Amino acid sequence: MEILIAEDDEQIAASLKKNFTEDGNHVMIAKDGEEAINFTNSIFFDVVLLDWRMPKVSGIEVCRHIRGSGSKVPIILLTALSEIKNKVEALNLGADDYVTKPFSIEELNARITAVVRRYQNNSNELIFSDVSLDLITRKAQTPRGEINLTAKEFDLLRYFIIHKGSIMSKEDICKAVWNLESVPSTNIIEATVKNLRKKLEDNNCKSMIKSIYGEGYLFIVE
């Protein structure tokens, strides 16, 4: 997990960084609000911790900036301010949570876990290997460009990604993607798999759709 800590108190920042890196996370420190804005403008983070009071630009202003840019990255404000109106202001400006200093590291960890979990559970994106599906706009994207999929091909690829790593029977696929109770005598699945394979191959994707004789398909990357 990529964590941004915007905190001018070097001791607090270092302590937090130590804690998070011990858990296998990658941490960047911004020493003031301006630097935090610069980082969030160009670097991806899983969560952003903002100290309310900082030089140059306050944490709440950074929060306003992040939300104004359209980003939904989870934001937690760290604050010594205990007045209700500050808390209300933070939440109204789009912060996901705030923690009052002094705080325990366990509580902060739990709140980070909670906001990140919520964010991920509601993602409208599916990613497998280097293929990314936007579930709303129904676009499939790779670093090499967009894969132009029909509605049925998109549905099939989505089903494959969701069930990656386990064998999908043709009955299951037919029910889920075609909404049919049984497999028709014509080979609609094979024809659509063929079309999908062709489009993935034309985009130079790795081979991911494996036929399992007599059982169905396995979606896996070699």
Add this chain to the structure above:
Amino acid sequence: MEILIAEDDEQIAASLKKNFTEDGNHVMIAKDGEEAINFTNSIFFDVVLLDWRMPKVSGIEVCRHIRGSGSKVPIILLTALSEIKNKVEALNLGADDYVTKPFSIEELNARITAVVRRYQNNSNELIFSDVSLDLITRKAQTPRGEINLTAKEFDLLRYFIIHKGSIMSKEDICKAVWNLESVPSTNIIEATVKNLRKKLEDNNCKSMIKSIYGEGYLFIVE
């Protein structure tokens, strides 16, 4: 907004109910955890407030039950317990937030607003009037049944709902829905609006698409 308050202290419950109904919300009270579970099993709520300590079933158990059933309804735990491990437990079990008693009504309101706003911003559903769009399966549903929309019609209706209440120019619509930089000489927007209007009318929906002469369209319900 539909609010469920699970609280055995009748005074607290009544006070909260009074506050929320003054803001135009609809409130149901469950006097214990068992009743709360029954309600959430059969009634839709926008947010659920759970007192941690309650007869029969505790608030944390209700939370476990709700999350176990797959529901993502926002949950806030109300607790007199101030130990960190309780807070951590609540967040880990899927509560969206917790508030320590005694709390101010302003803070509670702000937290409710924040969790509900987050939930709605990440919802894969758009609702306007009695029309509901599932953004993943791309189905449009009303109490009278499903509206059978083509891909382009769905995209147009989605755009209308997102921009409801303000005038959408044909240039904006063309760019957003057709991904064209300028409006073509043929009347593709008018033709698609016609088809969409027909389908909404066939479903007995209220008239929602208003033409604004020389400007574009306004999506509003009369």
Add this chain to the structure above:
DNA sequence: AACAATAATGAAAAATCGTTCATTTTTATT
């Protein structure tokens, strides 16, 4: 009221998609 611009309408042409069909290839079993 006259006129021009804009929007709505319905039919059909063009484009696209999904399925069917026939054949070839592959897999598994004996």
Add this chain to the structure above:
DNA sequence: AATAAAAATGAACGATTTTTCATTATTGTT
């Protein structure tokens, strides 16, 4: 190796969607 079943393949057919086109209706201005 022979056989049968399953899967892949490519072309074309049928279905659906989108756009075009021509006309009618509506709106706004003078």
